[in-house]
Amino acid sequence: MDIARTPSTPDGNYQMADAPPEPVDPPLIRREDYKPFDWLxxxxxxxxxxxxxxxxxxxxxxxxxxxxxxxxxxxxxxxxxxxxxxxxxxxxxxxxxxxxxxxxxxxxxxxxxxxxxxxxxxxxxxxxxxxxxxxxxxxxxxxxxxxxxxxxxxxxxxxxxxxxxxxxxxxxxxxxxxxxxxxxxxxxxxxxxxxxxxxxxxxxxxxxxxxxxxxxxxxxxxxxxxxxxxxxxxxxxxxxxxxxxxxxxxxxxxxxxxxxxxxxxxxxxxxxxxxxxxxxxxxxxxxxxxxxxxxxxxxxxxxTATDGDYDGVEGVIAHEYFHNWSGNRVTCRDWFQLSLKEGFTVLRDQLFSEGMRGAAVKRIEDVRLLRSVQFPEDSGPLAHPIRPDSFREIGNFYTPTIYNKGAEVIRMMRTMAGPERFRQGTDLYFERHDGEAATCEDFIRAIEDGAGLDLTQFRLWYAQAGTPKVEAVLEHDGETATLTLRQMVPPTPDQRTKLPVPIPLRLALFDRATGRHSGEQLVVLSEVESVVRFAGFAEKPVLSINRGFSAPVAIERTVEPDDLVFLARHDDDAFARYEAMQELIVGHLVSAIGGGLTDAARIEARQAIGGALSAILTDPELDDAMRGELMMLPSQTYLSEQLLVADPGAIHAEREALKAWLGRTLEGELAALHQRASSQSAGMGHAARGARKVKGQALVFLAAGNPELAARTAASQYDAAETMTDRQAALMVLTGLPGAERTHKLIDFYNRFQNDPLVIDKWFSLQASSLHPQVIEHVKALARHPDFNLKNPNRVRSLFMAFTGTPLGFHAASGEGYRMIADLILALDPINPSTAARFVTPLGRWRRLEPGRAALMRGELERIAAKAGLSRDTFEQVTRSLG
Missing domain, CATH: 2.60.40.1730 (tricorn interacting facor f3 domain)
Known part of the structure; x- marks a missing residue:
């Protein structure tokens, strides 16, 4: 049967469906209270x-x-x-x-x-x-x-x-x-x-x-x-x-x-x-x-599907199939052990995708996802350990911490053991627990016994919430380089005091003159502070640390821009090269957002970033798929995490200003890259996919630096597109620009694909996530569109979850974006509590925002909490978010 659309009022706010009231205070379920069921x-x-x-x-x-x-x-x-x-x-x-x-x-x-x-x-x-x-x-x-x-x-x-x-x-x-x-x-x-x-x-x-x-x-x-x-x-x-x-x-x-x-x-x-x-x-x-x-x-x-969609299909197919053993043949004893199956299986699907598509780019993609969704969770009111101690509604714990951080923690075990010994541990785990409902402790013990590791202290990763911060200070004296490492796990709502955790850090020291290093080392930081000395350096080396993102931590260090440019150009670890470029940009933007830059310092920083990006754009030895990763600016969310108090408007303004400067300064290189990539034949091969990736990234910079040129180029790309990747990249740029081309292409896209729900989801998302100054009005209109369906989770997420990432829409200084999401939650909760509860998370980050927006966001949470009959899904998320 066709599912009827939920009617809406003229302003786009959804009417509430009738529902029986739920308990106001759902019971708290504690891990320590577990008992076996009385009956088999x-x-x-x-x-x-x-x-x-x-x-x-x-x-x-x-x-x-x-x-x-x-x-x-x-x-x-x-x-x-x-x-x-x-x-x-x-x-x-x-x-x-x-x-x-x-x-x-x-x-x-x-x-x-x-x-x-x-x-x-x-x-x-x-x-x-x-x-x-x-x-x-x-x-x-x-x-x-x-x-x-x-x-x-x-x-x-x-x-x-x-x-x-x-x-x-x-x-x-x-x-x-x-x-x-x-x-x-x-x-x-x-x-x-x-x-x-x-x-x-x-x-x-x-x-x-x-x-x-x-x-x-x-x-x-x-x-x-x-x-x-x-x-x-x-x-x-x-x-x-x-x-x-x-x-x-x-x-x-x-x-x-x-x-x-x-x-x-x-x-x-x-x-x-x-x-x-x-x-x-x-x-x-x-x-x-x-x-x-x-x-x-x-x-x-x-x-109809982008290259990213293809990767998503492959990764999710693999994930669910791998569950046949890591989740089905060995399942979890209780829901507190959820990461036992999900974290392990995410690692397995990540390793599979690395084998299918290349480890370097896949690793960067996974880290970018972790930083954009899990790091904010770890620093917010919904922070919880990989193995939680309590919950009211288990559906709220299908989180990035359980999945993505859980995978990173198991990856650290693999890093410390090595692939062969880790495989011995997983073989032992499957052998011991086949046909059983197991615990995280069972998994850790099997890795200990099979791989020959002592993971006593490592168990703290399962018990403590929060993203560890590691301060790295490199000093040089004579021919000795001394690296001092200090760790701190920040307090989280239910855990004020934390103990140090073992942190495996892959690192290398580069010789400035040759651009090479003498070998990578693995250092495990298990104390609050550790000092490591390296001999044989006549000059101070350049430190490459947390290579391959060997630990899910935030590295804090003071490093000269020249050293970051050096690593961005020369580091032989793909992730470390990407990280140096990100660090270079983040350092500049954080200083600029804080108002601590002189005009001269701003110009110097931009020139350093522009020089590094220019080298990336023109490096003939660089793979296009990797080039596309190196071209990406840090996200608005990631930048917010670097600030004690975030002003979304200021972050957006500085990020866009840098993007525009780079787009203008490197217009020739960007246009040449776009033209070269456009000559690549279509297909699903690695080279063709890489070409589409850099083509889309080039358009992003051109749109910021020269909107008229970008509009013409994007319109031509849209018209000539042989794949959804090219068509969507062009339309994404056009949705953020004013002018007739935006309207024409959006109408054309809808008419082409109006009978394909998945593609129409893209149509909704592209408009809802755009940088267009009228994005709020666009989203209101889309919520009244005949194809919008409040009862279909894909359609709801395509419009409103996309909207929560917009600095000009969701974070509008008036609070209208926050109010729109609160209205959605109240309308959706009686229909589909599971989906409604997931929209609470963006509102829960109010503590990290400047006072004006924080008060508006908290006010919307209080309005939701005051509603009688909330589902326990939404009730738990809102009350935890309010603290």
Whole structure:
């Protein structure tokens, strides 16, 4: 069915949907209170009589007392909005059950029983997109973290593992394809139309259950595992999208092969299915044998997907496939251990992408993401350890800290152990805990034992929030260079005092005359202060530190601009070269924003940056993909993190002024680079992708320095574009410029792609994230557009999450941008609390802003908090943000 648009008022503020009030103060769940569940559930059988508006679910649970649990005389089965229609124990109807809130409590006196429960749900009414819901006539599920309880009464926790047999029946015309976890074991016709039965032989928690029923077609292939088994592969989409699944299938096959070669992990079922869904809260879900994906991470062709989209498809396909072992075969004991599966799997997908696309550029991309989303989280009110101590709503802890910082922490283990010994540790981890619900401690202990490391102190990385800061001071005397390192972990809301953590730092000392170094060293800073001496330097060397971003820390050092220019030109570590360029620019902009620059100092700094950038633009030995990374200016968010008090307007003004100066000063080199890159033939090869990257970056600088030239160049690029990468890069520049070309190209883009939801998401995002001075009015108009749909998470994120990154819009001095996001949260919360809660984060950074904007932002948080009936998702985020 088509999902109706939520009506809006003329000013674009959404009307509130009716919803029952939620508890004002949701209970706090503590990690220290964990206890094993009293009952085991060795087998689960589920029977679904499918319907879009009414699905009847019969759950049959075989339960037995857990020797590790308490010998309770009852079992608690979690529910959420369910009404029990039938309850039976050992074949006999039971009337002794009772409800405790949403949960069903059933007395059980013996050692083992069979429980039968019948419920009925309305998938079409499920706007939360958790549990079983309808998406354009198709039925699908999302059960992580606590969605299964919206389908059937069950002990919905990760440490209750069960083997599942699932039977689905429904009208063939409505649901010609019936999919679930595991292997298809039987199918046939019945009075309802047809049926299919699936069996998953591997025990799993309920959050990994999946069901999909709908009118779908499949791209099929096979994979032969390292032991010689043939696995049938299928990617299921709507018929009109089938031609855009080739890249996804190729990515899946490469992932399966890579996981065997690098981690020794072989797939363990006869079938592997992926389904693309247009309405989805997340990017994708690793349900055992039946991955459910947001269409954004499956569909790709050059006409509709950018090079970044291609990379996203490949990375997410790999991530969810790798979960088959790091998340499914070994799952997490409780939700406090979430990074056990997510952090480890993010590292695995990062290493995979490095192998597929090149380590240097991929590493820079990952660090840029970490700094833009995780570092701000670590320094704000929502800071939390990789392994949290408490939560009210687990959905709020699917955060960059759990995923991205979690990956960096495990990468540090790999750096200290080396790839071979790290592999020995992961082999031991899988061997010890296969088929179990494990903890972060179990993983650390396996790496210790397998790799021969002592990680006693390293465990602090899991217990402490905050981004460590490392001060590095290099001194020279005679022929000795002395490096003094000092660390400090800043206080965070729930942790004022921190202990030093082990920080592995890869470093090298360059000889100024030769431009070379004598070798890289690994120094592990484990104390508050450490001194390292290096002999044999007649002159003071140039320090290259945290090479490869070997530790997720902020390096603080005083370094001459000439040394940074030297490293930007000569460092043989790609990340260190990128970092030197960033450091050079950040140092200038922070000084300029603070008002501490004389005109002469400003000119000198700009000339140093311009000289380094000129060398980058014209270096014939430099790969274009790397050149594109080196051309990027530090983001507004990253610059804000460098300041004790951030003024978004001042940051934007200085950043744009530097960009404009560089665009004017280097106009010839930029235009030549754009022309040279434009002559590169289209295609998906490395050279063609690199050319598109530098072409887009050149346009960004030209737009700041010479808007008229940029408008003409961007319009020509748009008209000649053979790929979405080129077309989108041109349109991005045009959306920030005034003039008729902006309007013409936006209309053309919409008319070309109006029937493709993913591309129309881009159309919304490009306008919402632009530097146009009227961006607020543009976003208001887009919120009233017929194609805007408040019930579709992709569309909501494409417009409003893009808007939260705009200095002229979201951070408008009037507070109108903050008010717009607060209005969105209040309208969205009754419909989809999970998505609504994620919009609180941008408002939660008020403490880091100048007083005027801080007061406006805090006021909007207080307005949200005062609303009766907030979901516990949004309630927790708002109250934590207010402090």
């Amino acid at each position: 559930v060795p087998q689960t059988r589920l029977d679904f009589a499918l319907g879009v508006e009414s699905t009847r679910v019969t759950a049959t649970l075989s339960v037995a007392r857990n020797p590790a649990g308490e010998q309770a005389g009852e079992i608690r089965l979690n529910g959420d909005g369910l009404t029990p229609l039938e309850v039976a124990v050992d074949g006999q109807a039971s009337n002794s059950w009772r409800m405790d809130g949403n949960d069903l409590i059933l007395p059980l006196a013996g050692e083992a029983h069979e429980i039968r429960l019948v419920t009925e749900i309305d998938p079409a009414a499920n706007s939360q997109l958790m549990g079983l819901y309808a998406s354009n006539g198709m039925l699908c599920t999302q059960c992580e973290a606590e969605g299964f309880r919206r389908i059937a009464f069950f002990p919905d926790r990760p440490d209750v593992l069960s083997t599942y047999t699932v039977r689905m029946s429904g009208e063939r015309q409505a649901f010609p394809v019936l999919l679930s976890n595991g292997n298809l074991v039987a199918q046939g016709e019945d009075s309802s139309g047809h049926w299919a039965e699936w069996h998953d032989p591997w025990p799993k928690p309920s959050y990994l259950f999946a069901l999909v029923a709908g009118d779908l077609v499949a791209r099929r292939d096979t994979f032969t595992t390292m032991s010689g088994r043939t696995v049938d592969l299928a990617i299921w989409v709507r018929a009109e999208d089938l031609d855009r699944t080739e890249h996804a299938m190729e990515s899946l096959i490469r992932s399966m092969r890579w996981d065997e070669e690098v981690f020794g992990r072989e797939y363990d079922l006869d079938q592997f299915n992926i389904v693309a869904v247009g309405d989805f809260n997340m990017g994708a879900m690793e349900n055992k044998g039946l991955n459910v994906f947001n269409t954004k991470y499956v569909l790709a062709d050059p006409e």
